[in-house]
Amino acid sequence: MKTTDQEHWLYVISSKKKLVDFNFKEIWRYKDLLFLFVKRDIITLYKQTVLGPLWYLIQPLFTSLIFTLIFNNLADIPTGNGVPGFLFNLAGITTWNYFKECLLGTSDTFKKNENIFGKVYFPRVIMPMSVVVSNLLRYGIQFLVFTAVYVYYVNFTTSAFGVFPSFEVVILPFLIFLMALLGLGLGMIISSMTTKYRDLTFLIQFGVQLLMYGSAVMYPMSYFNNKLPNYYWLIEWNPIAIIVEFVRNITLGIGVLDLYKLLYATLVSFIIFLVGLVIFNKTEKSFIDTI
Amino acid sequence: MSAEVILKVENIGKQYRLGLVGTGTISHDLNRWWKRILGKEDPYLKVGESNNRTKKGQSDYVWAIKNITFEVKKGEVLGIIGKNGAGKSTLLKILSRVTGPSTGEIKTKGRIASLLEVGTGFHPEMTGRENIYLNGAILGMTKAEIRSKIDEIIDFSGCLRYIDTPVKRYSSGMKVRLAFAVAAHLEPDILVVDEVLAVGDAEFQKKAIGKMQDISNSDGRTVLFVSHNMESMARLCKRGLLLSNGEVKFTGNINDVINFYLSENLNFKSKFIEENVNGNCIVKSVSLINDEDNSSSNYRFDEAINIVFEIEKKNIDDYKYNLSFAIVNASDSVILSSSFNDLNNFNIDQGVSHYKATINGNFLNKGDYYVRLFFQNESLKKNIQRVDCLNFKINETGFYKNAQFRKAYIIPNLNWEKI
DSSP states (O other): OHHHHHHHOSEEEESSOOSSOOOHHHHHHTHHHHHHHHHHHHHHHTTTOSSTTHHHHHHHHHHHHHHIIIIIIISOOOOOTTOOHHHHHHHHHHHHHHHHHHHHHHHTHHHHTHHHHTTOOSOTTHHHHHHHHHHHHHHHHHHHHHHHHHHHHHHHOSTTTTOOOOGGGGGHHHHHHHHHHHHHHHHHHHHHHHTTOTHHHHHHHHHHHHHHHTTTSSSOHHHHHHHOGGGHHHHHTOHHHHHHHHHHHHHHOOSOOOHHHHHHHHHHHHHHHHHHHHHHHHHHTTHHHHO | OOSOEEEEEEEEEEEEEOSOSSTTHHHHHHHHHHHHHTTOOOGGGTOOEEOOTTSOOSSSEEEEEEEEEEEEETTOEEEEEEOTTSSHHHHHHHHTTSSOOSEEEEEESSOEEEESSTTTTOOTTSBHHHHHHHHHHHTTOOHHHHHHHHHHHHHHHTOGGGTTSBGGGSOHHHHHHHHHHHHHTOOOSEEEEESTTSOSOHHHHHHHHHHHHHHHHSTTOEEEEEOSOHHHHHHHOSEEEEEETTEEEEEEEHHHHHHHHHHHTOOOOSEEEOOSOOSSEEEEEEEEEOTTSOBOSEEOTTOOEEEEEEEEEOSOOOOOEEEEEEEEETTSOEEEEEEGGGTSOOOOOSEEEEEEEEEOSSOBOSEEEEEEEEEEETTTTEEEEEEEEEEEEEOSTTOOTTGGGOOOSBOOOOOOOOO
């Protein structure tokens, strides 16, 4: 009697914590919630603004413009022969932005949703996942802008004679997927830690800014190697820099393709994501007592 | 075994740390972590005291709930009763998986959905309809489920006209109605409800209680219900669980649990002596006297209760006085009120005099009652009111046939005859 009983329990809430304890079936059951959160984020973000979704476009375009003025025209950072600085920066910024938005959007998951998490249960991981998905839509729009600018430069100007996409451009979705894993993984780690120790919220503010300078967003990796070879390892082993460089390579045809680097970046992304998932999972059970 | 057990709570406990998270947090965390590596038990689970809010404790750790064990059968409506801080909300939070337990296990055969607070996750910028979908999904419904019920939900909320307007334009009452409407249409195997009936206007409250009754009466639905309103508790639940200082104190038939709970902090008092009043004319004491002339707080159903007032008038005056009392039941409803002046002229003689009011037997239903005293100087417009100065209990013995099944405040001995 006892043994048959045991098998029928739908689930057990226990004080004993397993290290890895995922219920993928349950997360699947809540997929509608994921898309409703995405919908919420998208339709409410630019409510009561005049320009609305145009803000999606304004931000990367203007940042690229400023970067081109400062880094390429003023500081003379070369972007490669026949590659316009504006296009170079736009490629880097849209890719970096996706990572940044994923990280910032997920890093305060627990604190931002304290209210709702304190009242009802649903798999908490739905929340950061919805941030990543809604940012993906945003990235999609920004990528279309990048494509439009790209087509304009190649067809209507003579300055982009060095630009040509390689057939490897098909791996772009994979690179973006890696960015999502990195952003989500780091975001989950940070959001879990901040439930008890708030110090990290201060770190993340300027940490992201510093990280951008170390992620080869506004300069080619080779240029950094020429100028500061002693510090090159910092950039060389930064998975974000590798991915940004890769995106520029497959779209603009500059920089070197190093498959081992890509393999390394993939490995790191997956490890960070899994670590994030484990920590997040452990935190979600009792964070409401410490936040 | 009549019905299968759907929820099994075994030895659940939840420990909290008092004071601020800050100093000592890291050191405690490290200590815990080190002990775990060594394969030992969490050292801080051994310390900790029971949750008595009023006393200053020795330890930094308290058990909000401890050793909670109970079972719920399929289709049962269980009422959870307890004072503030008894651990009701903590238990519900653990049941609904908002937070994890420190010890013990909960096993369930059905999905649990909780209504701890309505309107969770409403976004002010979204329309009512969009919010129904979002809120429903947060509470665990799928989109298809919500779609099939959306008309019913809108209808129940009574907000049809505003349904495509952003929720930030709603009145607070409308928000609550909409939120409750969504929650009421959830269909989990086990529903956990915490005090949500106290929302909206009177009309909506009636609707809400009706809906709750429908939910609990429709078969197969198991409901755990927490409320301080004993009347709706008695109406909705069949079985009760009394929590006190984080532990299960009593469990059984809901009426027994309610009575136990209400009489727990009740010291029956059959004599009240006025101490702090000065004046020419005062009520010196009030007592409950049974037919054997003894002061008593315990009465059989068929026994008469005599309320005796001792009044002292020091000097002769021309003021008009009024003496009255009310009998109040445990859920604070006034069952009867009576005044000496109803039929008599209340002329108080100088000196000490006694007045008696008799409540006949075969009248008040079983239960606990309080006596409220009013003494008024009508000329000077001065009142003395003593709330709950006495209390007494009417026991089941001596009932009419089958009277225990009657849900009425009074069961008077009326004159029945064939005509």
